[in-house]
Structures are given as C-alpha cells and as structure tokens.
Amino acid sequence: MLPRDEFKTGASFLEATRGQIARREASRKKGGTLPALSPRRRETASPSVGLASPPPAVLTWAVRLNDSAVPMRFSELISTSGSTALVRGEAEILKIAYDSRRVEPGTLFVALGGVSHDALAYLGDALKRGAAAVLAPASPPAGVELPWAVSDDTRRALAELAAHWFGHPAKKLRLVGVTGTNGKTTCAHLIAGILKAAGCNPALLGTTGYWLGDRWEEAEWTTPEPLKLHGLFREAADAGLKDVVMEVTSHALDQQRTAGLEFAAGGFTNVTPEHLDYHRRLEGYYATKCRLFTQLAPGSPALLNADDPLVAGTPVPEGRPILYGLGEKAELRATDIRLGRRSLAFTARWGGWRLPLETPLVGEHDVYNALLALGVARSLGVEDGSIAEGARTLPQIPGRFHFLETGAEFDVVVDYAHTPDGLAKALTAARRIAARRVLIVFGSAGERDAVKRPDMGRVAGELADVVVLTTEDPRREDPAKIAREIASGVPPGSCELLIILDRRRAVHRALELAKKGDLVIVAGKGDEYRLKFADRVERSNDIDLCLEYFGLTRDQAGVRSPRPSDA
Known part of the structure; x- marks a missing residue:
C-alpha cells in the first residue's frame, strides 16, 4: 500500500485520480485486471505554514469528499476495527460512506440502523450506486454477493475505520472536550480564545461552525459524524494545528462518533432535561454525557460543576476531577463577582492561587462558563497572563447573548x-x-x-x-x-x-x-x-x-x- 501522505498537487491531482478510478472501475466491471494507480510524488511541507503542498482549497475539497486517501484493501481496513469480522470477499476501497446517497463505485457502505429504519433499509440503493463492499450488523441477504463484513457495533466500527482511513490524525492533536446541556459553546470559545492568547492556534468544532485556522465551515452537527470528524482532524494536523477544542454532545457520545479518541481535558457544564425524546430519561441522558470522561488520558483534568449535584458526582475513571463553582464544595471558585451591563468580573481562587478576571460576557451562568474554561487552561499549563488576556479579549460569540x-x-x-x-x-x-x-x-x-x-x-x-x-x-x-x-x-x-x-x-x-x-x-x-x-x-x-x-x-x-x- 502507498503511504497516505503522498500527494500530487492541485486540480491535476484530482482530475488524474478520478480518471484512474473511472478506468479501474470500468475494468473491474469487465472482469479484467485492475490497472495500477500512478505513483504519487511526495511533496515537502512548507516550513512557514506546515501545510502539505496542495493548496487549502484542494485539501478542503478532498477532506469533504472523503476520497483523497490512497485506495485500501477491504480486508486491511476491516482488520483495524476490533468489533468487526470479515465474512467474505476482497475489494479495493476508494471511499467510505454510511449514507447511501453518497455511495459511488469503489465505496465501502457502512449500514447503520436508525431510530426509524433498519440497518439494511438502504442497502439496495447503495448497491445500485456501485458499492464495492458492505459493513453491516447482520449477514448478507440472499442474492447479495458483494464482499461483506459484520460488526456487532457498526457505529463504533465506523469511528475506527474513519480514524484509520485518515491516518489517525487525532494522535497528533491535543483534544479538549466540553459537554453538558447549556454553555458548551461559550466554554469552547473561551478555551479556544485563551489558547490563542497563549500563542496556540486551536481548531474549534461546535454549534457555531467548524473553525480551522482562517477557514470556517457551517456545522451540520455540533459534534461531526466520524468521517467528517477525522477528516477535520486530518486537515488540522496537516495545517500544523496542535489543539482542537470541541463540543461533545450526548447524541455524539451515544452514537460513538468520538469512539477511540483520547482527550487531554474535559469539562462538564450542567445537566437539565433535554433530548429526552431520544434518551427517554434524565438518568440515561446524564449517563451518556458521562462517557466523555471515560475517554480522558490518565491524569487529565475533568472540570465538573460542583453546584450541579449530578455533574459533581460524575465518575472519572482515570482523569483528575476538579470541582468548580460558587459554593463551598468547589476547589476552583469565583469570588467578588461584579455583573456589568455587557461584561462581568470576578476573582478566581484555587487554593492559595488568585487571578482577577474580566470578560465581555453577561449573567451569573457565564461565571460558571468562565471558571470551566479557566480551569481547563490552567490545568493544561497556560500562564495566568494568557488566561486573563484571552478572557478579556473574547470576541462576541455568534448567537450567544x-x-x-x-x-x-x-x-x-x-x-x-x-x-x-x-x-x-x-x-x-x-x-x-x-x-x-x-x-x-x-x-x-x-x-x-x-x-x-x-x-x-x-x-x-x-x-x-x-x-x-x-x-x-x-x-x-x-x-x-x-x-x-x-x-x-x-x-x-x-x-x-x-x-x-x-x-x-x-x-x-x-x-x-x-x-x-x-x-x-x-x-x-x-x-x-x-x-x-x-x-x-x-x-x-x-x-x-x-x-x-x-x-x-x-x-x-x-x-x-x-x-x-x-x-
């Protein structure tokens, strides 16, 4: 298999690759030998920006379409998923898709079940569109002769396949995750702003969009599905970014979108009833949120709202729980709170440590958000001056008061x-x-x-x-x-x-x-x-x-x- 970081440049690369794919597919349908793809020339990354030679627009196009990766054998791809067994067959995979409408020749179709449909409901559509292989939770129906793999957890398998497909880019990034009912977006923007003040250039993924350096993209989901998520990680890593701050929703955790990721820090804002049409009970909703903290790297900080009884008791198997809030149970507290018309100020206290803070947010609830962000940043080693500067210069968060x-x-x-x-x-x-x-x-x-x-x-x-x-x-x-x-x-x-x-x-x-x-x-x-x-x-x-x-x-x-x- 060719190295996954070898590229040709610009539109010629895209056109040439698509042309080769078309010729290979035509040959496959005729029963002939698959012609080899042209070797790809390694390009040197620019030392000034740390970005491989294809221009940003080309990289963005490739990541979005999910077909820029070097073709991979079906058996090799399936072997990277611990919950998947190969039933039969071999194929060369050019793309992965879980939506049958995005299937084209050479695609591995991952059949996911939904609330209102069976996992194989769209198999027929995927086959008509040229699927090369299928990963499903059940054996193939009669008459389907395609290469086939079975997984007892297709959603987790999709996350594992996506990580491998894009070359495990998350391993090159420091991930910070924020969950909770309310306040995720504000906390994520605050953390990113503080990291930026510290000289970092973090990516930010959440409800307000996906921000990677100077590039912004409208968010379809607060936490992207695995193929999109690992594609964004790949883009961030190739652009030389080192940090990703992301909102992590209960749907994403339940649907295994973040499976296999290891977080350097996590924050939990609060829990109030939401999405009970999906989770049915508040206890189930809360338990799903807690999964984020099973994905913390050993010793990593878990900022937990001490004034929310559920959140304060969140189990943190290997991380380091840090309680924040306004009450006596909090280790990290806010005192001397002053709420202005368009700003707030307080003194953060953590043991013998003190830091005056001012930020252009409003309301007591934003004191909690600021404490969470401050606690994450300080636990990651950010200096006091950068914390204060990042909070003070926080830009207006789109659509948040x-x-x-x-x-x-x-x-x-x-x-x-x-x-x-x-x-x-x-x-x-x-x-x-x-x-x-x-x-x-x-x-x-x-x-x-x-x-x-x-x-x-x-x-x-x-x-x-x-x-x-x-x-x-x-x-x-x-x-x-x-x-x-x-x-x-x-x-x-x-x-x-x-x-x-x-x-x-x-x-x-x-x-x-x-x-x-x-x-x-x-x-x-x-x-x-x-x-x-x-x-x-x-x-x-x-x-x-x-x-x-x-x-x-x-x-x-x-x-x-x-x-x-x-x-």
Whole structure:
C-alpha cells in the first residue's frame, strides 16, 4: 500500500485520480485486471505554514469528499476495527460512506440502523450506486454477493475505520472536550480564545461552525459524524494545528462518533432535561454525557460543576476531577463577582492561587462558563497572563447573548436558549440589564422534547413582559400545535402573549413593540441558518432578521461572525 501522505498537487491531482478510478472501475466491471494507480510524488511541507503542498482549497475539497486517501484493501481496513469480522470477499476501497446517497463505485457502505429504519433499509440503493463492499450488523441477504463484513457495533466500527482511513490524525492533536446541556459553546470559545492568547492556534468544532485556522465551515452537527470528524482532524494536523477544542454532545457520545479518541481535558457544564425524546430519561441522558470522561488520558483534568449535584458526582475513571463553582464544595471558585451591563468580573481562587478576571460576557451562568474554561487552561499549563488576556479579549460569540448594534433606543439580543433552564438564565440576565421591559421571541423544535414546552412557556411568562411565540424547526409537527403547547404553560395574566407563526413577522413585530429602555431577545436559534420543515429547509437567521428590520448589514451592525456562501 502507498503511504497516505503522498500527494500530487492541485486540480491535476484530482482530475488524474478520478480518471484512474473511472478506468479501474470500468475494468473491474469487465472482469479484467485492475490497472495500477500512478505513483504519487511526495511533496515537502512548507516550513512557514506546515501545510502539505496542495493548496487549502484542494485539501478542503478532498477532506469533504472523503476520497483523497490512497485506495485500501477491504480486508486491511476491516482488520483495524476490533468489533468487526470479515465474512467474505476482497475489494479495493476508494471511499467510505454510511449514507447511501453518497455511495459511488469503489465505496465501502457502512449500514447503520436508525431510530426509524433498519440497518439494511438502504442497502439496495447503495448497491445500485456501485458499492464495492458492505459493513453491516447482520449477514448478507440472499442474492447479495458483494464482499461483506459484520460488526456487532457498526457505529463504533465506523469511528475506527474513519480514524484509520485518515491516518489517525487525532494522535497528533491535543483534544479538549466540553459537554453538558447549556454553555458548551461559550466554554469552547473561551478555551479556544485563551489558547490563542497563549500563542496556540486551536481548531474549534461546535454549534457555531467548524473553525480551522482562517477557514470556517457551517456545522451540520455540533459534534461531526466520524468521517467528517477525522477528516477535520486530518486537515488540522496537516495545517500544523496542535489543539482542537470541541463540543461533545450526548447524541455524539451515544452514537460513538468520538469512539477511540483520547482527550487531554474535559469539562462538564450542567445537566437539565433535554433530548429526552431520544434518551427517554434524565438518568440515561446524564449517563451518556458521562462517557466523555471515560475517554480522558490518565491524569487529565475533568472540570465538573460542583453546584450541579449530578455533574459533581460524575465518575472519572482515570482523569483528575476538579470541582468548580460558587459554593463551598468547589476547589476552583469565583469570588467578588461584579455583573456589568455587557461584561462581568470576578476573582478566581484555587487554593492559595488568585487571578482577577474580566470578560465581555453577561449573567451569573457565564461565571460558571468562565471558571470551566479557566480551569481547563490552567490545568493544561497556560500562564495566568494568557488566561486573563484571552478572557478579556473574547470576541462576541455568534448567537450567544449577542448584542446587536442597531442604534435603537432599546437593546436587541440574539441567543441560543432553547430549554427551560437556558431561557431562565437568558431572561434573568435580560431582566437585570433592561431599564424597562423584556420582550422575547421564541418557539420549540418539532419532534424534540415536547414535554419541555409548557415549562418554557412558564419561564417566559414569569420573566418576560411580552412573549411572542413563533415557529422553530417544526419538522413534521404542526407549528400552531407546538405554539399552543408552549402557551399552555404561560401563567394567566403574567405577560402580553402573541402567537405569530411566521418567524420573520414575529421578530419584526417584537421590534415594533419595543420602546426606549426595553430589551428584545430573540431566542432558540442563535446564529444558525436553517429552519427545518417537513418538506423543506429554509434559510433563516435570527441576526439577519433583526438587522433587516433596521435596514442594516452585518458590517454596519458590527457583526463579525461568518456566513455560509449560500446564505
């Protein structure tokens, strides 16, 4: 097998490789001998940037399509998965895919079961598209003669195959993982900002996107699926990056997306009911979150929220638990807390160690986020000056209590809060900041956690003066039904309640109602760009909806977050 780091350069490499693949596939179908691929010339990495010779655009293209790797024998690939046995056959694999729509000739199709479908439901489609081999949880059906492997855990096997396919790039990176119900994004951005202040250039993977150096990509999932994840690791390592800070979700842990990874540090923010449509019970949701801390390298720090009873008791088999918070149980504590209108300050204390800290975040919940980030950074050896500088110069996190500079006599904030706990924290901060009323626009996702909807209505009614309920990713549910379920929890007479299902109209109506000294918060989506319906996905962004009302562009409003090319 050829070394996996040998490349030709530029578009000629891509065209030549695809041409060879096409010729080999044509020969295979005719029963002939497979022609050899042309040898690939080793290119010297540039000492200035540490990036192999193909330009960044080419590398990005290759990683996304998952077919830049040197072809590999099916048996060799399968042997790298401890949970997989080869049933029969041999093939040359040019690509791995778990979505049948991405299968093309030369692809190893990994058949994954889902909540609503059997693992082999899309086998026929994969075969029609030219799958070269199959990895599945069961033996091949009658009449299927393709090379076949069986795994008792296909999701874990996919993670193992992805790591091998991309050359185990995670082994060259220092991984920091943050989990929890709320606060993951803020913590991840804070950690990355502190590492950057310390002279590092970390990659950042999470809900706001995938950031690798100067390149940003919209996130399809907060924690990418294994092929995407290891492709991003490969890109980061090839670009000379040494650190990756990533949000790790309960879905990702349950679906083994991070299987086989070893983390240098982990953080656990809090646990409140969420995703119970998937995990069924809070205990199961919490137990899944705990899996992150079984993947810590021996002796690595695990920052645990001492003021959250569940989180504080998280088992850390080989890591080093560090309790942070405001109460007496915390080792790492915040004292002398001062909450400003658009910033906060406190003194961090850890034994005899002290560090004054100021950061452009708001609300007591952000004190916890800052403590977690500070604890991770200090445990990784970052100096006090870099911690303070990184916290102080933190850029506005897209869609996280995001103040928009509109020139109006009232404040406009976009936030990601989409749980009762998240709404309560955002609205508590808003009440402290607002000189007069608080107006909120939000909804609740369809086919997700229906049980939380009345609680969200109760929180909004108790803490806001005007509540505008609207559509938020209804999927196959009726948006009006979702709004009524939220409204059922609003205490009678507690607020002015409006239901406007068109999200654009709802946002604009709240802004029309706002007066001097008010604060309008648009919650639930943050800086996301997708609004999901049963039959379509609409491009919609809450920041842009607000700015549209004022006739402003992002540049005019000082919004620096990136945008997808098709937004």
